[in-house]
Amino acid sequence: MGDSHDEEAFDGRDRAFMRGRWTGALALAGVLVAVLAGCAHTGAADVRPDADTAPELVPLATVAPGVRQDMRYHGRRNFMGRPVAGYEAARCWLTPAAAQALAAVQRDVEPLGLTLKVFDCYRPQRAVDDFVRWGKDLHDQHTKAEYYPRVPKQELFRRGYIAERSGHSRASTVDLTLVVLDGLRARQVLTGPLADGREVDMGTPFDLFDERSHTADASLAPDVQRNRRWLRALMQRHGWRNLPEEWWHYTLEPEPYPQRYFDVPVR
Numbered sequence: 001m002g003d004s005h006d007e008e009a010f011d012g013r014d015r016a017f018m019r020g021r022w023t024g025a026l027a028l029a030g031v032l033v034a035v036l037a038g039c040a041h042t043g044a045a046d047v048r049p050d051a052d053t054a055p056e057l058v059p060l061a062t063v064a065p066g067v068r069q070d071m072r073y074h075g076r077r078n079f080m081g082r083p084v085a086g087y088e089a090a091r092c093w094l095t096p097a098a099a100q101a102l103a104a105v106q107r108d109v110e111p112l113g114l115t116l117k118v119f120d121c122y123r124p125q126r127a128v129d130d131f132v133r134w135g136k137d138l139h140d141q142h143t144k145a146e147y148y149p150r151v152p153k154q155e156l157f158r159r160g161y162i163a164e165r166s167g168h169s170r171a172s173t174v175d176l177t178l179v180v181l182d183g184l185r186a187r188q189v190l191t192g193p194l195a196d197g198r199e200v201d202m203g204t205p206f207d208l209f210d211e212r213s214h215t216a217d218a219s220l221a222p223d224v225q226r227n228r229r230w231l232r233a234l235m236q237r238h239g240w241r242n243l244p245e246e247w248w249h250y251t252l253e254p255e256p257y258p259q260r261y262f263d264v265p266v267r
């Protein structure tokens, strides 16, 4: 889903941060120049021929096996109603820093009878390009009732729901929610139905293109508003910044690759 709202400001602020990192040097100058520049802290194993196109990513399952994965863009349960280009496997890949930061959140929620569930993680640029192609095809509206009932499809770009770039391609952004493992324990911190095995009520489904998906939308039931705030506060404690337009979308701060948009397929 589009998440362009904050890209400019965020990228600008992180520019200085990037300049000091060898990953940034690689992005700007390529492998050879980085080696010649003598980045002393760069191990030889890091300098690979494909290093300027392939980020160092890890499967979340190896770092936080308890986090549930419901990788929507691999299948048909998404706003395009079909598998998205570049998702060759239903796997969550992230930078090691992002995976560790998510594992830390998971360690917090499990004793509370909850688990994280991710819907999307690293997203190849070719998937974002696929979103854009879909967004421009005004004839295809078969998912409208479920995903954008109150927004005309021709408005999806202008309103920021679809964009040419996504923070997800930088590999330190996740879309997620909470699932109830034990409602009795979960009730200590959350409100609402909290049925075991069900997602916590966040007011809208993931990827609904609508103002009700704005994290602080005041038209929602008080229980829902509290649940969203609780998730946001929890994520913030572990370095995750929420996108105000999407209650499910979080980016790690600082990002390991603040200026990079990767295109390696998810496998």
Ligand SMILES: [Zn+2]
Pocket (backbone or CB within 6 Å): 001, 003, 120, 168, 173, 174, 175, 246, 248, 249, 250
């Ligand atoms: Zn997202």
